[in-house]
Amino acid sequence: MTITTTAAAPPTEADLAVPPAPVPFSELLRTRTRSGHGTSSRASFMSDLMRGTCSRDDLVRLLAQYWHVYGALEQAAVIAAAHPVAGAFVTDRLTRLPSLEADLGHLVGPAWRDHLAAVPATVEYVDRLQKAAGSSSPTAFVAHHYTRYLGDLSGGQHIGRALRLRYGLPDEATSFFTFDAIADPTAFKDEYRARLDSLPWGEADQEAVVTEVLHAYDLNARLLAELDAERGLGPSPDPGAAVRPVAVAGAAS
């Protein structure tokens, strides 16, 4: 009996190629929502704030909107804290509402609660956050948590510096932008991204987060555009719904 052996063909380059590692979710999220970040961060309000050409009233109007937004976000966080997956993102080290109240008190005085009129996009934002808090799926909560807090720990740090440098504001008026309980924002963001990467979520849940982050960026961009409309810049997105400008006691421009 003759035994014939066929020599195995040498492996091709394709056989040897290591399959590409899956893209970490944090990277996918950043890439897929980059355009939304661009629109929010390029708003005239933000450029003027960074350049030093906003008035103290403008800053108060921004912090007043954030007071509503963070009130709702941090209420949602209380509920999310008990969730087995979303709970991992919740930490007191991020809580911003007390600093917003302190900054408003410093900028406006004791009657700061009289200066909290919300623009229409803020009302919509709060409604969206309340819906996220009431949802049985935590994807929307994580999306909103990521959009605001990672933003605060990134661009927010530059904004805080600009407010202190260009407007001469003291730390007591800009505490919203300073995370006393987070000594190293970069390390914190790396840990946060690692947490995003270890979420036990498939494609559909990941897609839901991406969609909601884009929605959150849109709400932030509209909120800023509506504050611009109040300052007489650009067309009001919804002139019928514009709120009256709010006067600030002892405001300096």
Ligand code: HEM
């Ligand atoms: C003056 C305006 C802004 C500036 C200069 C700015 C700047 C930046 C910078 C430099 C980063 C990258 C940081 C890093 O890789 O660690 C970043 C990230 C981020 N920003 Fe902004 N930003 C601004 C406005 C906003 C706004 C309005 C939002 C939305 C509320 C926002 C949300 C985010 C988020 C979520 C990230 C994290 C992206 C990621 O790494 O996954 N930013 N920003």
